[in-house]
Amino acid sequence: MTTPSRRRLMRDFKKLQEDPPAGVSGAPTEDNILAWEAIIFGPQETPFEDGTFKLSLEFTEEYPNKPPTVKFISKMFHPNVYADGSICLDILQNRWSPTYDVAAILTSIQSLLDEPNPNSPANSLAAQLYQENRREYEKRVQQIVEQSWLNFGENEGDAVMKDDVDTDEIGGGQDDDRMDEGGASGSNA
Amino acid sequence: MDQMQVDEPMNDAPQRNEDQQNEPDQGKNYAQQKDRERGPNGGVVLETNTRLNITIKKMHVCGEWRWLRGGEDTCGICRMEFESACNMCKFPGDDCPLVVGTCRHAFHRHCIEKWIAAPTNQPKAQCPLCRQDWQIQEQ
Numbered sequence: 457m458t459t460p461s462r463r464r465l466m467r468d469f470k471k472l473q474e475d476p477p478a479g480v481s482g483a484p485t486e487d488n489i490l491a492w493e494a495i496i497f498g499p500q501e502t503p504f505e506d507g508t509f510k511l512s513l514e515f516t517e518e519y520p521n522k523p524p525t526v527k528f529i530s531k532m533f534h535p536n537v538y539a540d541g542s543i544c545l546d547i548l549q550n551r552w553s554p555t556y557d558v559a560a561i562l563t564s565i566q567s568l569l570d571e572p573n574p575n576s577p578a579n580s581l582a583a584q585l586y587q588e589n590r591r592e593y594e595k596r597v598q599q600i601v602e603q604s605w606l607n608f609g610e611n612e613g614d615a616v617m618k619d620d621v622d623t624d625e626i627g628g629g630q631d632d633d634r635m636d637e638g639g640a641s642g643s644n645a
Numbered sequence: 646m647d648q649m650q651v652d653e654p655m656n657d658a659p660q661r662n663e664d665q666q667n668e669p670d671q672g673k674n675y676a677q678q679k680d681r682e683r684g685p686n687g688g689v690v691l692e693t694n695t696r697l698n699i700t701i702k703k704m705h706v707c708g709e710w711r712w713l714r715g716g717e718d719t720c721g722i723c724r725m726e727f728e729s730a731c732n733m734c735k736f737p738g739d740d741c742p743l744v745v746g747t748c749r750h751a752f753h754r755h756c757i758e759k760w761i762a763a764p765t766n767q768p769k770a771q772c773p774l775c776r777q778d779w780q781i782q783e784q
Binding site for chain 1: 721722723724725731732733756759760763764765773774776
């Protein structure tokens with residue numbers, strides 16, 4: 457069944473594959489084009505660097521006239537992210553425009569990571585530490601970055617993202633391989 | 646063989662000159678000829694300046710059209726080209742023409758109408774691209 461919103465989502469997916477923005481990837485789940493899973497890589501030279509954060513995007517038949525519901529699945533520690541993973545971001549609420557697409561949403565969330573808005577705190581501890589104790593803030597962020605690696609493979613196969621997961625995960629996978637090779641060669645020891 | 650090939654154009658030469666003199670009337674000639682000469686399968690035989698026999702059996706005619714005030718190539722809302730149907734239409738055309746706002750941003754009519762009616766866009770209709778108040782530019 458194709459509807460205007462589904463057609464638009466197919467278009468979003470095609471654009472995401474043909475012209476992928478740096479550091480984000482996403483795809484619809486296997487059986488429902490209205491439910492997407494995405495991954496945002498923590499931007500370099502920020503406390504979130506090297507994090508692989510999973511998100512879910514839930515669209516309705518009103519898309520693109522209504523924004524999707526976007527949530528972090530991976531644990532997040534950020535002034536504008538609630539405990540349940542929902543995100544406080546103006547373009548996903550009152551500043552939404554039907555000209556946004558999945559790529560725009562994901563890159564906006566990616567840049568929100570290092571540019572929190574302390575005026576609309578969703579996690580008061582994160583907001584407080586961000587403003588008053590940056591060192592402790594970065595320590596807490598480092599913890600969720602490391603957690604994002606541990607949980608990364610857990611739900612693998614949930615989404616049609618397999619291709620993306622494969623290529624994106626190669627970073628992690630290759631590291632493991634290299635370590636194995638190092639161990640196997642033995643001569644170094 | 647070589648000699649024959651060289652000879653052929655020579656023999657044709659006078660004929661070719663005749664054709665060139667007749668050029669202004671060629672259209673008329675062709676029209677007459679079209680009725681006169683039909684190929685074996687009902688195709689139209691083309692008059693040529695060589696000894697080639699060309700019969701046109703079948704022709705596909707293609708056309709291209711554009712909205713006059715397009716500007717950018719795709720509608721920012723449905724992401725389809727302006728000249729193709731919006732996500733709600735089966736076929737492009739006058740039912741869903743291009744609509745240009747006073748801010749000069751253009752969208753498919755159906756796309757911008759749906760956005761203006763959307764609860765997300767209340768209380769005041771804004772252009773999805775520049776957030777200025779949306780007003781249609783008079784043609």
